[in-house]
Amino acid sequence: MRRKILFLAVLLSFLCFSTNLFAKEKWKEHKSRHFIVYYQKAPFDFIKTVDEAAEDYYYEITDNLGFSRDQIWSFDDRARIYIYDDSDHYVDSARQARWSSGSTILGSKIIRTFPSAHGFFDSVLPHELGHIIFREYVGFKTKIPLWMDEGVAMYQEKAKRFGVNGEVKRALENETFIPISKLSKMRLTRSSSRAAVDLFYAEAASIVYFLIADQGRFRFMSFCRNLKQGNSFEQSLHKAYGRFKDTDDLNRAWVNYLK
Numbered sequence: 550m551r552r553k554i555l556f557l558a559v560l561l562s563f564l565c566f567s568t569n570l571f572a573k574e575k576w577k578e579h580k581s582r583h584f585i586v587y588y589q590k591a592p593f594d595f596i597k598t599v600d601e602a603a604e605d606y607y608y609e610i611t612d613n614l615g616f617s618r619d620q621i622w623s624f625d626d627r628a629r630i631y632i633y634d635d636s637d638h639y640v641d642s643a644r645q646a647r648w649s650s651g652s653t654i655l656g657s658k659i660i661r662t663f664p665s666a667h668g669f670f671d672s673v674l675p676h677e678l679g680h681i682i683f684r685e686y687v688g689f690k691t692k693i694p695l696w697m698d699e700g701v702a703m704y705q706e707k708a709k710r711f712g713v714n715g716e717v718k719r720a721l722e723n724e725t726f727i728p729i730s731k732l733s734k735m736r737l738t739r740s741s742s743r744a745a746v747d748l749f750y751a752e753a754a755s756i757v758y759f760l761i762a763d764q765g766r767f768r769f770m771s772f773c774r775n776l777k778q779g780n781s782f783e784q785s786l787h788k789a790y791g792r793f794k795d796t797d798d799l800n801r802a803w804v805n806y807l808k
């Protein structure tokens with residue numbers, strides 16, 4: 550029996566070792582100032598372009614949100630971008646929903662995506678980096694509704710900033726509109742319908758656009774600073790915007806602005 554256990558233990562450690570070795574061999578890495586890009590079959594000139602674009606966004610998004618940077622991403626603290634070969638590879642290996650073209654793990658600085666993702670450079674990259682930079686500032690553990698995380702990330706996709714209000718207006722007319730109180734409880738899963746996912750993102754982007762562009766970036770910065778200091782979501786909203794005591798007040802003002 551003991552021999553059997555010993556044999557199993559040896560076999561297990563050999564398997565672990567070889568899996569690690571395999572995992573290490575599989576991903577090639579390219580290191581830049583603030584990023585490490587991991588890839589397998591993607592051509593190197595593509596990887597170089599990813600790294601250059603990510604470096605530009607690193608500064609642009611921080612400025613865009615009005616944040617000042619007290620931590621610089623360097624050495625082991627660099628963000629990691631995993632470039633899967635294609636959509637199937639991404640869905641299977643990164644275990645993502647078919648509708649997703651990129652993702653981050655909350656609390657980490659890891660981005661997973663693939664080269665043919667729709668709008669790779671203009672949407673996926675700034676969106677996922679937006680998530681990381683926003684959370685790094687307000688705190689990875691700070692309790693914020695998902696729509697705010699997604700709205701801030703979508704605000705970094707310049708092309709999408711302007712079209713979303715139209716989508717939300719249509720939802721108001723069709724009575725498919727989701728008020729903020731309900732939006733705050735929504736969770737997106739692999740089985741969420743495309744229409745539900747699209748409306749969720751459109752509303753999230755529209756609220757954040759309203760909070761920044763209509764109400765002023767200065768107030769938005771104050772909102773984020775309050776969140777960072779440990780105030781609750783509604784306390785931070787009230788402190789920064791004065792007239793919004795809670796999400797229902799915000800919902801009313803946003804809907805009026807859309808109409």
Ligand SMILES: [Zn+2]
Pocket residue numbers: 676680698699702
């Ligand atoms: Zn997102």
